[in-house]
Amino acid sequence: MTDHRVPAVRAEGLVKHFDGKEDTVEAVRGVDLEIQSGEIFGFLGPNGAGKSTTVRMLTTLLSITAGRAEVTGIDVAQDPEAVRRRIGVALQEAGLDPRQTGRELLTLHGRLFGLDQAAAVKRTQELLELVELEDAADRVTKGYSGGMQRRLDLAAALVHEPEVLFLDEPTTGLDPASRLTVWEEVRRINGHGTTVFLTTQYLEEADQLCDRLAIIDDGRIVREGTPANLKTELSERLGGTEVTLDDVFLDATGRSRDRAAGEVQEVGA
Amino acid sequence: MSATIALGKRSLREALRQPDALFMTMFIPIFFLIVNTGQAAEIFPSDSTEFLRGQGYGAFQLPITLLLAASFGMASLFLVEEIEGGYFDKLRAMPIPRYSMVLGRLVAEGAKGIFISSVIVLLALPFGITIASGPLGFILLILLATLWGVVYAGFMQVVALKTRNAAAVNSGGLIFFPLLFLTPNFVPREMLTRPMEIAATLNPVTYLMEALRSLILTDLDWGAILPGFAVVAGLGVIMLLLNVRMIQTYD
Numbered sequence A: 001m002t003d004h005r006v007p008a009v010r011a012e013g014l015v016k017h018f019d020g021k022e023d024t025v026e027a028v029r030g031v032d033l034e035i036q037s038g039e040i041f042g043f044l045g046p047n048g049a050g051k052s053t054t055v056r057m058l059t060t061l062l063s064i065t066a067g068r069a070e071v072t073g074i075d076v077a078q079d080p081e082a083v084r085r086r087i088g089v090a091l092q093e094a095g096l097d098p099r100q101t102g103r104e105l106l107t108l109h110g111r112l113f114g115l116d117q118a119a120a121v122k123r124t125q126e127l128l129e130l131v132e133l134e135d136a137a138d139r140v141t142k143g144y145s146g147g148m149q150r151r152l153d154l155a156a157a158l159v160h161e162p163e164v165l166f167l168d169e170p171t172t173g174l175d176p177a178s179r180l181t182v183w184e185e186v187r188r189i190n191g192h193g194t195t196v197f198l199t200t201q202y203l204e205e206a207d208q209l210c211d212r213l214a215i216i217d218d219g220r221i222v223r224e225g226t227p228a229n230l231k232t233e234l235s236e237r238l239g240g241t242e243v244t245l246d247d248v249f250l251d252a253t254g255r256s257r258d259r260a261a262g263e264v265q266e267v268g269a
Numbered sequence B: 001m002s003a004t005i006a007l008g009k010r011s012l013r014e015a016l017r018q019p020d021a022l023f024m025t026m027f028i029p030i031f032f033l034i035v036n037t038g039q040a041a042e043i044f045p046s047d048s049t050e051f052l053r054g055q056g057y058g059a060f061q062l063p064i065t066l067l068l069a070a071s072f073g074m075a076s077l078f079l080v081e082e083i084e085g086g087y088f089d090k091l092r093a094m095p096i097p098r099y100s101m102v103l104g105r106l107v108a109e110g111a112k113g114i115f116i117s118s119v120i121v122l123l124a125l126p127f128g129i130t131i132a133s134g135p136l137g138f139i140l141l142i143l144l145a146t147l148w149g150v151v152y153a154g155f156m157q158v159v160a161l162k163t164r165n166a167a168a169v170n171s172g173g174l175i176f177f178p179l180l181f182l183t184p185n186f187v188p189r190e191m192l193t194r195p196m197e198i199a200a201t202l203n204p205v206t207y208l209m210e211a212l213r214s215l216i217l218t219d220l221d222w223g224a225i226l227p228g229f230a231v232v233a234g235l236g237v238i239m240l241l242l243n244v245r246m247i248q249t250y251d
Helices: A051-058 A080-086 A102-112 A117-130 A146-157 A176-191 A203-209 A227-237 A245-252 A257-268 B002-016 B019-040 B057-070 B075-085 B087-092 B098-127 B134-163 B166-173 B176-181 B194-202 B204-217 B222-248
Strands: A009-019 A024-035 A040-044 A066-071 A087-090 A164-168 A195-200 A212-217 A220-225
Touching: A009 A051, A024 A051, A024 A212, A024 A220, A040 A051, A040 A176, A040 A203, A051 A066, A051 A164, A051 A195, A080 A087, A087 A146, A102 A117, A102 A146, A102 B002, A117 A146, A146 A164, A146 A176, A176 A195, A176 A203, A195 A203, A203 A245, A212 A245, A220 A227, A220 A245, A227 A245, B002 B019, B002 B075, B002 B098, B019 B057, B019 B098, B057 B098, B057 B134, B057 B176, B057 B204, B075 B087, B075 B098, B075 B134, B075 B166, B087 B098, B098 B134, B098 B222, B134 B166, B134 B204, B134 B222, B204 B222
Parallel strands: A040 A195, A040 A212, A087 A164, A164 A195
Antiparallel strands: A009 A024, A009 A066, A212 A220
């Protein structure tokens, strides 16, 4: 049962270093986050900014170098198994077992989350209907299209009705129709009370879906707020000019449209 | 334990959906059995070669076939594929004991090993090979070959977890071949040249091979059988500790 007084996700001074052969890479350099229960929270940033690394720490997949993280009030490092019971995870690559059918995969996940066989079979059918994969349910996932794989991955993350759902770039590589399907699904899941932590590179996606968002660059949070507030703040700084979330992102990450255009010209030359 | 069994069943389904791989696991070792026997059977006729104990040279070669087949498991390659494809992380994000992710595959390797070893021995019977140690010996033969397959697959899983690379896992598999050939694989240990005899004595696979061979050629000879099981038990403990350590510290 979700306790609405406890933040769904809280991170304090979260740091991750990777030790290479010659030097240490500081992928995340002190991230502070607080996400309330029931929110759709967007986590934006350029490639290599530290989005996925942060998600992997919060989902117990990566050790934490320094700092602290809690999910539904449970310390990620102290009790990772309890955290895993409360979260659903769909990572950047739709990680599916290529030799299992969609139905087998969902039933297996149900069993691994502690459902008995009958309950796992029932839940599998519900999820297949939810993501509209009943017709493909008995085909091995290797033959699924990218959109179908994403939908199945999302269904797999929902088997145990998680309190917090982590979606790492869930629409990357999808066609517009599949992307809209995933958006609708995220809204529907959130409508049932699930907190959604969403990383994305698509600013339109963040603008459409997220109650609040943070922009990370070079391992640090550089902006945080509601999409409307972030746009208003930049607009005021620019003397009332109308701005989009793209402008907020470019401003926050120290990049500009001029510079981006210049880079394109260089490639073309 | 239920997670280990659920994941073991999944790995078995995975193997059954790759029948070509299962076929090759049996075909190559049987091919070597036929070729080796064909080449050396004339040199070692059964009626005048004491170490054959009245059987044909194929009976002497059968342990190599069983060990080869047991060492052709695909578990580590499937594991690497899973790591590269991202499904491994999906399993890691579940509230299951981490060790079940490696033990599940080993349970499946065990089930596969029983099937493959039994088929190879049963295929050998019509060609005049008998299991001199009787029904109990047959069970011990299958058990020992299967346990070796599980231990070997476990070591390959360690390579897979460490390198996360299919090419490295393939190369790792080649380690077995020197170990298999630094054994009394064509003649008994006492007939080897002195340097080869020393190498074979130091090689743990020798004791495994001699245990399997004794089960085929003689009545139950515990002096030969127990060292084989001891090798599998010792290496098995090391393999399990390494697997559990690798999966617990996987980042």
